[in-house]
Amino acid sequence: MRTVDPAKHEAKRRAILDAATMCFAEKGFEKTTTAEICRAAGISTGSLFHYFPNKRAVFVGIFEQDGDETAALIAAAEEIGDPWEAILHVVGYVSEQVLNPLAAKLVLEVAAHCARDTELAELVQGNDRALRDALIGLVTRAVEAGRIDPGIEPGTAASWLVALIDAPLSRVILDPDLDPAAELAVMKTILTRFLRPVLPISPPPGGEVSDTGGISPG
Amino acid sequence: MRTVDPAKHEAKRRAILDAATMCFAEKGFEKTTTAEICRAAGISTGSLFHYFPNKRAVFVGIFEQDGDETAALIAAAEEIGDPWEAILHVVGYVSEQVLNPLAAKLVLEVAAHCARDTELAELVQGNDRALRDALIGLVTRAVEAGRIDPGIEPGTAASWLVALIDAPLSRVILDPDLDPAAELAVMKTILTRFLRPVLPISPPPGGEVSDTGGISPG
DNA sequence: GTCTATATAACGATAGAC
DNA sequence: GTCTATCGTTATATAGAC
The missing domain is CATH 1.10.357.10 (Tetracycline Repressor, domain 2)
Structure with a gap:
């Protein structure tokens, strides 16, 4: 039995992404600190950089x-x-x-x-x-x-x-x-x-329809 | 004759804003440094903060x-x-x-x-x-x-x-x-x-018009 | 009013023990 | 794999001469 469980690794990665999503949405990319993402995800700085090479990679993920x-x-x-x-x-x-x-x-x-x-x-x-x-x-x-x-x-x-x-x-x-x-x-x-399809036009009572709202070719 | 010319002050302020507009558009607010704005406007750090209290004020301006x-x-x-x-x-x-x-x-x-x-x-x-x-x-x-x-x-x-x-x-x-x-x-x-006004509808040849694209009240 | 020089603070990323 | 501690960098804003 291996200690490296790919499924567990992936699950944790997603948990970090979920936490980061909230942070980035609320404060924006640059005003979100890596420390905040870690706090939200319940991990430490060192761990974050084990799953992602840098802050941008978290955002991209x-x-x-x-x-x-x-x-x-x-x-x-x-x-x-x-x-x-x-x-x-x-x-x-x-x-x-x-x-x-x-x-x-x-x-x-x-x-x-x-x-x-x-x-x-x-x-x-x-x-x-x-x-x-x-x-x-x-x-x-x-x-x-x-x-x-x-x-x-x-x-x-x-x-x-x-x-x-x-x-x-x-x-x-x-x-x-x-x-x-x-x-x-x-x-x-x-x-x-x-x-919607353009319906056959019955001329309106008192006016001309100069523009039918169509897209002119070319 | 006063040395303080309000018109000149305002003109310089606008020149800084123009330079800053380019910087902010190209690099975004946080990645634009005050030093860059100064370089683009042809002034020094000290001068910038004579016209604006801080970086955000430039953006707001x-x-x-x-x-x-x-x-x-x-x-x-x-x-x-x-x-x-x-x-x-x-x-x-x-x-x-x-x-x-x-x-x-x-x-x-x-x-x-x-x-x-x-x-x-x-x-x-x-x-x-x-x-x-x-x-x-x-x-x-x-x-x-x-x-x-x-x-x-x-x-x-x-x-x-x-x-x-x-x-x-x-x-x-x-x-x-x-x-x-x-x-x-x-x-x-x-x-x-x-x-555009909804034109009087002459029924299409072979189908029902169930939705006229109108805005339902309520 | 404009400049140069710098104080101060903060953050991303790493080192290295366990 | 996870942690704590910290390094190195960078940027805002200020101080103070001219």
Whole structure:
């Protein structure tokens, strides 16, 4: 019987990441000290550096974990028969997470750091791309099913679906009384109206419709 | 003749803020040293602390300045006769700024810090609120003019207009090849389709329209 | 008002016993 | 593998000459 138990090692690593996630979300990367992470995880300085080479590696580890969760979400969405419902599920699920203030703080923190850490940026971009690629597939199917305007390029639609999730971030941070359910409802309205097929137009009583809100080619 | 020239003092203060803006955008708040700001501004450490009590005050000063610029934008928008055009102008103008990578980095940096600095958060929220209030007025007028769906509450519409500006932030950071003009075009499509009056529906050939993308009351 | 020089504090990471 | 103790570095802000 070996004393080195890989499962136990991995479990402890994850426990440290969980503790660090809270610290980073609350105080940000640079204002979180390694000592605080250790205290939160119930270990000592020496131990932390046994599991991670440095503070940055702890931060990066959090978003490697997040990539696994995104993959699971995508797999679950593929099981949903109706592509439009699958899109709503994916966007709704991630949005709900981001509407939590603590999660929102962490998202803003990692975004700010991606601007200055190319390696971290590539990791996060990989996670985003996985989500986007899955949505491209769902959008394509939804277009074929007549549920989404064929005039919208699936890549563009998917990119903006991901982007829309980030839209309320500032307000989540600035307004503590924000109602997540209400935000989610408006978000659903926006993406429904954005993507739905353009209905045949019966001319309105007293006016011209000069702009149909379509995406001009080119 | 006094040697203390308030105008010159103010000019130097602004020069420091301009230099600091670049530093903070490129490296973030904590990784920017006061020495770097001084070098960029062409002054010495001693001088910096003559104009600002501490590093944070320099950072905060940048967003006080930004509030003035927002006020000017709002004043210009009020001059535009057509409220819908005024809305497009305001959203387009701010979006264009945010689509610049350097500006985007600074926006993410300040957002991340607002999550942990209530005083800074109140300042930024004040700037946001001014923009939102102006948009509420414009939306209300646009609804009266039949250009916006009366089923959408102006406060909700205005909040989301401001939020939509932030939506592409992540991609501005992660994708250096992003085309600002293309993003702006899609943004315009989204807000047009989101806000435009619901046209009378002639039933589509072979299907039911179960969800019209409206905002349910309550 | 502007400079140089520096006091003071804090933090990340390591050394080395057990 | 975990701990305690501590080293080396770095940065903010101040002191005080000019």
